[in-house]
Ligand SMILES: Nc1ncnc2c1ncn2[C@@H]1O[C@H](COP(=O)(O)OP(=O)(O)OP(=O)(O)O)[C@@H](O)[C@H]1O
């Protein structure tokens with residue numbers, strides 16, 4: 001008898017709480033999505049529609065002209081190439097840099113947790129320090145070293161810089177993940193006769209899905225979005241898209257083609273979005289699998 | 295010649311000495327159990343045999359071959375870990391076959407070996423599952439399977455049953471014993487469960503703080519403990535260790551117990567150990583296992599030397615097959631093991647018989663046995 005009303009109450013407070021939570025979630029989602037909306041909508045309008053100042057309105061005439069222009073014909077600095085070559089530069093920079101820094105971070109984490117040596121914590125501490133060094137401090141020494149290596153002004157040089165700079169973070173991620181990885185598994189594999197790399201590849205890596213995804217997202221976002229290293233170390237033909245975007249916005253002579261700028265900005269942001277959307281799902285899946293396994 | 299020999303083994307982690315000069319050996323086909331309290335260095339000792347931990351000094355020989363500097367995979371050993379250490383990303387079959395795969399055994403041979411082990415351990419229906427889809431007992435079997443498939447010279451088990459519930463543990467214990475009898479491979483087995491040690495071992499090594507306390511057959515360890523630690527550690531319920539004083543009555547010796555608010559009890563010690571005479575008038579610790587302190591009717595008729603005393607019963611604990619009665623001697627509760635139907639009541643005075651052939655004396659200063 002007394003249970004029914006209180007259950008009713010519980011259900012009602014449940015609904016109210018849910019309603020509040022969802023409204024807040026929607027509010028924040030809108031808040032975060034609004035800038036993206038503005039960029040996308042305005043990149044699909046002719047320039048004079050933007051000039052009229054209705055930033056939030058949908059286009060009355062839809063056009064993909066600004067996108068085509070931003071991609072292949074817009075004036076970047078002195079040449080009318082569009083963002084395409086710089087987009088490719090960024091891809092050529094980010095893919096090897098992410099792959100190499102993630103792999104090396106995983107190896108470092110493996111050695112620091114499963115092949116402990118005298119002073120390993122010290123080494124780890126020093127590597128951690130790399131996470132706190134501001135970009136600006138390393139600019140001049142890096143330029144010097146790139147020069148000595150003959151890599152100044154090349155995409156390879158940028159890859160090297162990003163790998164070295166990212167290593168602190170990737171090592172941190174993997175070390176902490178592997179710290180909780182049962183050492184007995186490594187020992188069992190040793191008794192089974194597996195070598196250093198076999199243990200890494202056959203035992204640790206297959207269980208590293210979630211941390212690989214985290215590391216890749218982190219590294220990809222950071223390297224793709226980097227401006228300072230790109231602006232400092234790249235030559236005109238090796239600059240990454242972030243720098244090119246800046247050049248696009250600043251170099252337009254005469255009229256400011258805002259719609260092209262918007263399209264260019266969305267283009268530049270697209271790969272990071274894709275990485276989030278694609279691997280974010282694996283990330284959640286990885287976490288769930290871990291939770292069920294217990 | 296012994297099959298597995300460990301001589302003066304020392305192991306330190308940094309400045310901390312963990313194993314302090316352990317010397318052990320076991321014959322081929324033997325079952326050596328390492329027991330001791332938590333943190334005494336059992337796993338460390340096992341890991342040094344496996345080669346997973348480098349040793350600081352000493353020597354390890356397997357089958358006459360010095361293995362000190364051999365890689366774990368070259369020592370011809372197989373190990374079952376406490377956590378089973380099954381590779382989570384592989385199926386049961388892949389787990390069992392991983393070692394063979396690494397060693398380049400061809401696939402048909404591997405499959406046959408997997409099938410043999412699976413039928414031996416009755417895990418044939420589990421071969422395609424991942425370890426996360428197995429129960430604790432099944433994981434334990436798979437871990438055993440992974441070791442068995444290697445057919446090594448020595449099996450190393452690190453508390454393989456400690457993660458199982460009580461019932462399953464007893465079943466698996468019997469199964470391990472059966473497997474050992476069938477295969478006759480030498481086993482080194484770590485446990486801190488002294489019942490497991492007694493039931494499985496052909497030789498037991500009792501460790502404490504990295505020092506080997508006693509090494510012998512289960513019967514030797516049980517009946518002739520060398521010190522109070524071993525006496526107390528092995529046996530359940532534990533041996534009664536009672537403070538007492540040695541007295542003399544003419545030619546013979548007596549052992550006297552103080553009692554609170556009651557007159558002391560004195561027992562004549564016939565056939566005392568020769569060292570006991572030197573303790574006349576001094577304090578000793580008298581050790582008697584519960585089954586050597588019984589009601590007079592239940593006493594061992596073959597015992598050549600017994601003594602009976604009237605003791606005050608404080609608590610009676612029926613345990614089905616036996617009844618345990620607790621009395622007080624020398625300020626300590628002393629447990630006697632009586633027949634299930636023995637007629638004892640708490641609060642009464644009852645005659646109890648000591649089987650003096652099964653009692654031992656310790657020097658309270660050194661805690662060592664008086665011989
Ligand atoms: N890698 C290590 N570094 C430093 N000390 C260690 C290390 N491994 C073990 N020890 C120490 O060595 C001692 C013995 O450990 P060990 O694991 O051999 O104990 P154990 O007898 O197996 O105990 P348990 O029954 O709890 O498993 C412990 O005091 C432990 O803290």
Ligand SMILES: [Mg+2]
Pocket residue numbers: 336337338452
């Ligand atoms: Mg242990």
